[in-house]
Amino acid sequence: MSRVGKMPVAVPQGVDVSISADQISVKGAQGTLVRARHPLVTIENNAGSLSFVPVNESVEANAMSGTMRALVNNMINGVSKGFEKKLNLVGVGFRAQAAGQKLNLQIGFSHPVVKEMPAGIKVECPTQTEVLIKGADRQVVGQLAAEVRAFRPPEPYKGKGIRYSDEKVTLKETKKK
Known part of the structure; x- marks a missing residue:
C-alpha cells in the first residue's frame, strides 16, 4: 500500500x-x-x-x-488555513496594483496587463512590487501564480521579470568580445 x-x-x-x-x-x-x-x-x-x-x-x-x-x-x-503564493516584480518601472478582483500589472509593455481573478481567490499588493495570491484551493492558487509569472518570466541576463518570492534566478554572464 x-x-x-x-x-x-x-x-x-x-x-x-x-x-x-x-x-x-x-x-x-x-x-x-x-x-x-x-x-x-x-x-x-x-x-x-x-x-x-x-x-x-x-x-x-x-x-x-x-x-x-x-x-x-x-x-x-x-x-x-488557506494557501498563498507571493510574487515579486523586479525591473525599473514594474508595478502591480490590486483593484477588487482584478490585478493590474505594468511590466514594461506599451499597455497595462489586467488579470481577472476567479471566485474564491483574493489578490493583494502590500507594496507596488509584491503580489499576494490567496485562496482555499491549492491548485487554483498555484495555477494563477504561474499564469501571472508567465506574463514576464525572469530573464537570465539582468533578472528582470516576475518571480516567485523564494525563486533563485541564476544570472548568465554577458558575451565577451
Missing part, C-alpha cells in the same frame, strides 16, 4: 467533511471545496480522521489511494 495513503488525515475543529457516493465535500472557515471520488479508493470517516483504502491490490488503486489522501489533505488545509 502507498506510504502516503496509509497515513490518516486528521480533521481539525470547525471543518465539516461529507462523503457521498461520487464526491467528497469539505467545508470550513475559508469556504467549501468539492472533489470527485475515485472509484478505486474507499474513504472511511473514523471520528475525526479520514483513512483511504484501495479497493483492490492493483498498482493503480494503490497509487490513487495516496493521491486521494494528498488531495483531501490539501482541501482540509485550504478550508482551515
Whole structure:
C-alpha cells in the first residue's frame, strides 16, 4: 500500500467533511471545496480522521489511494488555513496594483496587463512590487501564480521579470568580445 495513503488525515475543529457516493465535500472557515471520488479508493470517516483504502491490490488503486489522501489533505488545509503564493516584480518601472478582483500589472509593455481573478481567490499588493495570491484551493492558487509569472518570466541576463518570492534566478554572464 502507498506510504502516503496509509497515513490518516486528521480533521481539525470547525471543518465539516461529507462523503457521498461520487464526491467528497469539505467545508470550513475559508469556504467549501468539492472533489470527485475515485472509484478505486474507499474513504472511511473514523471520528475525526479520514483513512483511504484501495479497493483492490492493483498498482493503480494503490497509487490513487495516496493521491486521494494528498488531495483531501490539501482541501482540509485550504478550508482551515488557506494557501498563498507571493510574487515579486523586479525591473525599473514594474508595478502591480490590486483593484477588487482584478490585478493590474505594468511590466514594461506599451499597455497595462489586467488579470481577472476567479471566485474564491483574493489578490493583494502590500507594496507596488509584491503580489499576494490567496485562496482555499491549492491548485487554483498555484495555477494563477504561474499564469501571472508567465506574463514576464525572469530573464537570465539582468533578472528582470516576475518571480516567485523564494525563486533563485541564476544570472548568465554577458558575451565577451
